[in-house]
Amino acid sequence: MSDMLKALKWRYATKKFDTTKKLSEEQLALLKESLRLSPSSFGLQPWHFIVVEDVELRKKLRTAGYDQPQITDASHFIVLATEKNVDASLVEKFVENVATTRNIPVESLTGLRDMLNGAVGMKGEEGAREWAARQVYIALGVLLATAASEGIDAAPMEGFDPEQFDVILGLTERGLTSRVMVALGFRASDDPATDMAKVRYAEEQVFTTM
């Protein structure tokens, strides 16, 4: 079996983390880099990631996160946020990023800018927000696969109050909004969830070949 499949079978949504085991700086850097490199539609990267290390902040987030213990107990805790509004200013920032990275004049990217503004405009304001939210779930998938492949445990969590999170983390005034969160670290030896069989539909239930 490939290493990746082994990793995907090994991983599970960790319920109880070992509070004494911490990610090394190298491990944290690797996980962050997997988020940074994640694919997104048009490569627009309409996201921002908040690594919350402050203990008091994590306590507040736990309160706004249905008291889920992973928020405070895991080695690290990352909130995956998106731009609240996906608009021409985001496109402009991206076009400048393309010009700088590829060392080409920004004036040569008029076609790209127009195409992106057209594509974003077609979605409408709410549609573009939801589209941004979907993109950050790609990054979540890449992060979870990367963590598993490195033997790092993770608990992705959607259960929290985004408005409270945005206030606690100061995201509102930055035009960002919390979408999903991930606790990262190492499973406790007595996490009861570790030994529960992974529940997945059989191949024939989720695949059609035609």
Add this chain to the structure above:
Amino acid sequence: MSDMLKALKWRYATKKFDTTKKLSEEQLALLKESLRLSPSSFGLQPWHFIVVEDVELRKKLRTAGYDQPQITDASHFIVLATEKNVDASLVEKFVENVATTRNIPVESLTGLRDMLNGAVGMKGEEGAREWAARQVYIALGVLLATAASEGIDAAPMEGFDPEQFDVILGLTERGLTSRVMVALGFRASDDPATDMAKVRYAEEQVFTTM
């Protein structure tokens, strides 16, 4: 550098596939298994994956997909779909899946069923649909990471007419809807996109540590 980061730097949204290079059966099985094993909220797996092998179907999909050549030219082509309605029947199917997998009586899962129905109900009909769409983007992220780690090229694509896709693939009557598609195979030696520098924001632009 870790193998995964090398893979994530190697990958890119392939524009031109080598039409003569095909995935082996083992490679296809591995990619499918990564989708099947993908995490989702509550483990609900509100998705279905359509592997389109039929040449004529792929031509029709290309027409409904803005004539993007990857749809017909890549070795394999997968449409990631979700349940159109996320409701009590989906929860019931999942609860039965849990009971069977873990060899426990379904009667013991009343609490789980109630919790899931409550969580899904809180989202509202449209909210639950969008939530399902987000979940399949986790699977997309896992698939793209897995493909890269195996040296398999991929082109994730959002540009298509979902209504036309649903009709062509017969998804409508199955209660499914197309969300995103992925062409898989191997880059052509003359794909002009291969040598373009990957555009990503610098770490400090997409991360905040607090």
